[in-house]
Amino acid sequence: MEPVTVSFAFTEEDAVRQREAQAALALPGPYRFSAAALGALFLLLAAAVPAFRLPYRWGGAMAAACGVFLLFLLRPMLRAMLRRGAAEDFAAGRFGPAAQTVRFLPDAVEFRDERYEGRIPYGMLHAAYEDEKTLLLCLGESECRAVPLRAMDGEDRRRAEALLKDRMGRKFLQEGAREWTK
Amino acid sequence: MAERERDRKIEFAQTLTERDYREAGRAAEETAHPSRRRWVRVCACLTAAGFSASLIPASLRAFRTALPALLPAAALALLALGVWAFHAEIAGGRAGRRFRACPLLALPQRVTLGRDRAVIRSEYEKSVRYWTEFPLCVETPRLFAAAGGQWGRALLIVRKDSLPGGDAAEAEKLLAGAFGRRYCKIGKRGERRWNR
Numbered sequence: 001m002e003p004v005t006v007s008f009a010f011t012e013e014d015a016v017r018q019r020e021a022q023a024a025l026a027l028p029g030p031y032r033f034s035a036a037a038l039g040a041l042f043l044l045l046a047a048a049v050p051a052f053r054l055p056y057r058w059g060g061a062m063a064a065a066c067g068v069f070l071l072f073l074l075r076p077m078l079r080a081m082l083r084r085g086a087a088e089d090f091a092a093g094r095f096g097p098a099a100q101t102v103r104f105l106p107d108a109v110e111f112r113d114e115r116y117e118g119r120i121p122y123g124m125l126h127a128a129y130e131d132e133k134t135l136l137l138c139l140g141e142s143e144c145r146a147v148p149l150r151a152m153d154g155e156d157r158r159r160a161e162a163l164l165k166d167r168m169g170r171k172f173l174q175e176g177a178r179e180w181t182k
Numbered sequence: 183m184a185e186r187e188r189d190r191k192i193e194f195a196q197t198l199t200e201r202d203y204r205e206a207g208r209a210a211e212e213t214a215h216p217s218r219r220r221w222v223r224v225c226a227c228l229t230a231a232g233f234s235a236s237l238i239p240a241s242l243r244a245f246r247t248a249l250p251a252l253l254p255a256a257a258l259a260l261l262a263l264g265v266w267a268f269h270a271e272i273a274g275g276r277a278g279r280r281f282r283a284c285p286l287l288a289l290p291q292r293v294t295l296g297r298d299r300a301v302i303r304s305e306y307e308k309s310v311r312y313w314t315e316f317p318l319c320v321e322t323p324r325l326f327a328a329a330g331g332q333w334g335r336a337l338l339i340v341r342k343d344s345l346p347g348g349d350a351a352e353a354e355k356l357l358a359g360a361f362g363r364r365y366c367k368i369g370k371r372g373e374r375r376w377n378r
Contacts, residue, residue: 115311
């Protein structure tokens with residue numbers, strides 16, 4: 001089987017996408033869903049105060065504020081902070097060398113840049129994650145390498161996905177695979 | 183001749199364990215953030231307990247019982263005891279978790295320390311880490327740990343017992359020179375403090 005080779009220069013937008021994917025991997029759908037469900041519960045409690053003519057006006061107002069924050073503000077706020085942090089880290093050179101090559105071989109994935117060379121068997125990868133823009137390959141809990149999907153054509157992407165699915169099994173997560181939790 | 187001496191490299195082989203990683207993680211964390219040291223946290227808890235206890239007379243006057251002030255004081259004193267007893271377990275926990283999550287860290291590696299960089303080779307990878315990448319280097323009685331690397335691995339650990347005879351002093355000189363004021367030697371009381 002021919003290896004899939006991807007060469008790319010890492011940009012600020014890629015850095016932001018990598019951080020977003022890392023955050024999604026670290027905070028899976030059920031947690032995000034729980035925050036939204038808690039927000040909805042707070043809003044229901046706030047609505048119950050005038051509906052049942054309860055005397056807890058200040059409590060109702062606090063519950064409404066918490067509900068709006070959890071349901072509508074928390075995720076955009078976290079995303080904005082994450083984007084800003086990633087852009088600053090990219091400007092400070094904390095995403096490593098720009099030019100990188102990643103090869104998906106039948107038994108291992110190969111990374112190459114000016115300061116790192118690795119040929120890591122699929123079984124030794126901690127996790128792999130894919131959303132619509134980025135493929136994340138994690139060597140450890142906080143050590144991830146991102147492959148921008150715009151650097152791969154449709155055929156290469158299908159072959160790389162097939163390899164990861166086959167070799168990594170449940171350690172390969174695709175955002176579309178749990179669409180209902182988003 | 184002087185240039186050759188300056189460019190001398192130290193080569194050795196080592197295999198890291200979870201204990202090394204936990205110790206290095208804890209040493210780096212407590213050096214970078216002094217407020218996370220055990221005695222600082224214990225003192226904070228005891229201060230809060232003392233403050234709460236000082237409110238006992240006021241509590242007696244207001245509520246005719248000492249419980250509202252006594253209970254938080256007792257809880258904070260217990261917390262101080264817990265922090266004193268379990269701090270070593272908790273503080274290195276994050277680094278230990280990272281070690282367990284990455285099987286590559288436990289592989290035997292061959293390290294070359296140079297004046298400006300370290301080259302680490304293992305069965306599956308080779309990486310070059312410049313000292314300027316790390317904001318801090320900590321020396322404990324058992325190891326050196328360059329910490330805080332933002333790209334790749336956050337910790338670069340050199341075990342002293344892996345260095346051939348005499349090279350520990352050489353490595354100390356090299357790292358102290360490379361890191362300058364960012365180099366920190368801790369654990370003056372020796373093995374007892376850092377190796378639990």
